Amino acid sequence: MKIEIKNVSKKFKNNLVLDKVNLTFTTGHIYGLKGRNGSGKSVFLKILAGLYIPSEGEVLFDNKKFNPKKEYPPNMRALIENPTFFANMTGYENLKLLAKIQGKISDKEILEALELVNLISEKDKKYNKYSLGMKQKLGIAQVFMENPEILILDEVFNGLEENTVLKLKDYLKEIKKEKIIIITSHQKEDLELLCDKIYFFDNGVVKDEE
Amino acid sequence: MKNKLKNLKGQINDIGNFVGFKRIGIVIFLTFLSVIPNVYSTSSPNIWNSLFELGINHVHIIFLIAIISYNVICMAEATKNSNFLIRYAGYKNYLKDQIKKILIIIFLVFIFSLFFEILLHIIFRGWDFNFLDIKIYEMPIIVYLLFYYLRFYLFLSLIIILIYFLYQIGGKILAYIVLLLVIFSFSLDIYTKTVNSLFEIPLLLTNYFQFVNYSNFFLEITASFLQFYILIGIMFLLKYILMNKKENIL
Structure with a gap:
């Protein structure tokens, strides 16, 4: 499975939240999204899940574009915000x-x-x-x-006790071979230890961090 | 048949979960209360006549529309989140599933209201089930009642679905404004003219929830079909707007 985000922008009235984001996610990897509150991470995840419609650009799943009004991307589950x-x-x-x-x-x-x-x-x-x-x-x-097959986990470790966090991290590493896992976290260490690649969100612009 | 019943039971259970079982109990109790004034005000001891009077009782109809719409909006709010939405094949499938549940809610409230009317009538007014003496369009009242209540259920369902689509398009405030307008329209004048031709048929929806004197039954059926197609047309238009507006689903 390959997810390609091509030139995706998202505007709310005059507020540009995402600006021409280009990213690719492939099976077998855990991706981390980093950035302060309001940097556009959650909006990006909602676009990925088909819950927000991008103002510009497109999201392709194995080269196929989905119209979320008619069809959601298959085999995806998400934990977004509360x-x-x-x-x-x-x-x-x-x-x-x-x-x-x-x-x-x-x-x-x-x-x-x-x-x-x-x-x-x-x-x-x-x-x-x-x-x-x-x-x-x-x-x-x-x-x-x-x-x-695709797991979107926004601030997944928030409010969890240490043993559950460790258990989940082990589990994510164990299952990642057949999945695309996208995680956001405020904890830098969580992402660095777990993710194969980390993207940094800053005012709607995405930078490749590693 | 057994499977269908099992499926229906599952759907009712889901509705109970979405709007809350406690609230469903309250809805049934309120349905019961809304029927009581009709039992007291009905002019005839005949059960069919009493049922007919219930069907044209605007206080009762306003209650049904208000309580069902409120619960439908609650159900829509409870399920419009990422947990639910992305489990469906698409937004269209989500809407389809919701409409199925809405039709079941309306059916249940509708059946309960008829059941309570019959029950209370038997308790307080006696056992007069004779349908041969009362005639509308020269046919026994029971035949006309079947037509009237079929139309009643269809039009009530369409009104609620339109309100539901408006909630999905414009949110809670728009849905409640339209709900209030629908309720207000029931306070407008009752149509008292006799309808003799297609050019005289009433256009206001509320006229189909009252007894309008048509010169013949065929004319009433034709007028009902016209009104039905108008409502279906509005429904498809709203669905088209909903599916094609370039805004977010959540």
Whole structure:
């Protein structure tokens, strides 16, 4: 799989958030996106996920352009900004509801994803009783559970305890061979230890850092 | 059939999750309350006549539109996020799935309202199920009721879907403004003229939620079809705008 971002710009009224971004992502790599708040990282990820439409330029998946109004890029899962779940349902029920949309996986995969993020013991707790870190874990679990080919993880390690962070880092390294993983993080060390390539976002302009 | 029922049960369960089971209980309770005034104000002890009066009771209709629209907007808000959206094959599929659920919500509220009307009528007014004595267009009232309630369900569904599309195009405020305008239109004058030709057919949507005197049944069917196509036309236009506007999905 190859994702090519060609001359992508994004404007909100007169505010240019992304300026002619050109990037390529290929299978087998973990990519890191770095930059201060408001540098355009999340907007870029939303364009990649098909949730924002670029003002200019195009995004190609294996040389194919997708019109997100009609077709989302296949086999992609994302954790972008704060994930939204149903407050009146348990963590497990929330994942089950999401899994039902495509109907590709069974309870086993859902439980494995919860286990991976160390949330299995809290799976029957209502979402509105979850702490910030637990909410983040559930957001990560919904990304992993269907074994997607493209993983978008925005500020993935936010609010997580050390042992979960280490477990996730190991897991990401283990699965990267068959996937494209794109991560953003405020922690420089997280990206440097984990990523094969890091891009630096500065006022909508992307610089190759390594 | 068994699979279809299972599928429907699953869809109802999803709706319950999207809008909240507690809120669905409240909706059913409010539907029950909205039927009570009609049972008291109905002029006839006949059940079919009472059902007909419910179908033209504007307070009841306003309630149905308001409560269903509110819940549909809540469902749309709850599912319009990256977790949900990118799991569908495309935005179009997401909309299709939502519309399916909207039609089920409307159907449930509609069926509950009829059920409560029949139940309360039997309790407070007695057991008069005779449909042969009351005739509309020289046919038994039950035949006209079937036509009237089919049209009622179709038009109600189209109004709610239009409001839903407006929410997707312009957001919550636009949807609520249009909802208020629809509600306001029910307070406009009732059409009292007899319709004798196609040139006299009422154009205001609310006239199809009341009894308008047509010179014959065929003319009423024709007028209903025209209104139906107008609504379908608006719906496709809104869908076209939604699918082609160059703005973000989220």
